[in-house]
Amino acid sequence: MAEHVIIKTVSRLMIPFIQLFSLYVIAHGELGPGGGFQGGVILGASFILYAMVFGLEEGRKRISRKASDFFNPTGLFIYAVIGIFCILGGGRYLEYDRLPLIGNEILASQLGIYGIEIGVGITVSAVMTTLFFEMARRDDD
């Protein structure tokens, strides 16, 4: 797509806004429509759009294989660790209002859900990106 100036310019302009929108969707997961999964998909889609327009190599420069491999389990790890913190705070697994060091139950519950949405968002966007790069790869190893 070397000569497609319009596509390149428009995507370069759009990608920051797509990513900002994805953060908005993740952040509003517990109250409005959306959440970690949907936001993660939008974030992943922005990486995929970049790789489609500028080429796989250019895309891998922005988000390297090592980075996406690292982020795949990181989100899940955040999710699981928040659950463990709830146990440490004296509640059941994933009982957010028992999160330690926060004090306020309602705030703890909100922050717990918030953290989990972020975790889901990270994993989903990394997995979307990985899937795209794996499918677009030419060699079959």
Add this chain to the structure above:
Amino acid sequence: MSLHFPVLVVLIPLFGALLTFFAGLFRRTWAWHITTYATLLSFVVSLDLLMSVRATGRISYWLGGWAPPWGIEYVVDYFSGYILVVISFISFMIAVFAGPYVKKQIGPERELNFFVLYLLLITGLLGMVITGDIFNVYVFLEIASLSGYALVAVGKKRGAVVASYNYLILGTVGAVFVLLGIGHLYMVTGTLNMADLRERLPDLYHSRVVLTAFVFFVIGFGLKFALFPLHTWLLSAHSLAPSAVSAILAAAVLKVNLYALMRVMFTVFTPAFVYEAVPITEIFFVITPIAILVSSVMALAQTNIKRMLAYSSIGQIGFIVLGIALANETALTGSLLHMLNHALMKGGLFLLAGVIIYQTDRYHITDWKGLGKTMPLTMLVFTIYGLSMVGVPLTAGFVSKWYLAIGALEAGRWYFIPVILVSSLLTAVYFWRIIEWGYFHEPDDPEDAKDRCHVPWAMMIPIMVMAFLLLFFGVAAFIPEGPARQAAAMLLGMQ
């Protein structure tokens, strides 16, 4: 801390998988150690859970502190406690074995993939066993299945990818049937909690939706645990996967899917519904003898060791299902004991096949000439497993077959006893062939055999431990029999 054991038993392998991945980015050799310790820890936790269930009764853990009909509940009772111990023990044994095996047979570049997928598989299996929420069963079923499909294809064998694809298609069909069954139940009751479903369903037993749901569960899980006419995927998947994977598939994955069906039959539905309202036992009475006999004959025709073991699994699953269909406490105890024994036997046999392939790269038993001389310990242990598969007294295989036979008599269906006997005879014949090739033929080249004697102890010790347990449980049969009988009595609602 022990309050949280029901959730920790699932979390330990999950954290193990995540840690394995992070550690593997820096140092690959840690993968095996983390896997081993994670499975050991979850075995210890499940053992403790079984003990406390036997001491105090049903344990219920509310995830997130939400009360059961709304929230997800993890339940440990006699049945799930027993199966948890079986599955986590087998997964620990296979994890120990896998270290040196994976390094050589799968290769260092895929070592990390293997261990992460293995721990995710164990997470899914233990989750399926412990959860008391029927939709959660489906979620864990998918976690276990997806890692299972990938594990089949992780090896170097070319056909494995096709076998994995085949398994993926049929496994997904099975999972969709399960999901449809759950959807039907949810549609008429509006609840997903198993205990709640049990209370709400009896009013709706006349409903076609509920009947359809039940049929979907039987077909869906039946596909997953290779119930006789639905078994075709098993042969290629189990014979072409790396041996450590075949072992966990045969020993744990089949058992857990069978467990899930029994959960649905006895906990979501009631024994009265299963045995009286639907003709499911009549169907089982027709297909299980066919499964047992046909698979024994087919196993006799194989020369590839892993294909032979795969056929034999279908027959052994037939025994377990037969015990369920016989509908009395003795037969069901036999079924539950056979779940343990088959996990030990088939897991161990696949690992043994792995050891022999590791050393000689020979898949066909006709090439195993003189193994009794060149690999004496391996063949000795193989003989023990063979005797237990046949069901010789003083081995564990005898105990479960004995219970099944007595159960058949109690149910007034004496004609299953010849089926059990004939299948034992056929089993004796197909294991005798291996012993004959191993002990009564001279090795082709005694010289090259000498350097074959160095199987890593990490591979032999788990196999020997399981062989010892087969002999030990053959004599001290009361140790597994206690929890198994308690679980059977609970399932049939006598306690």
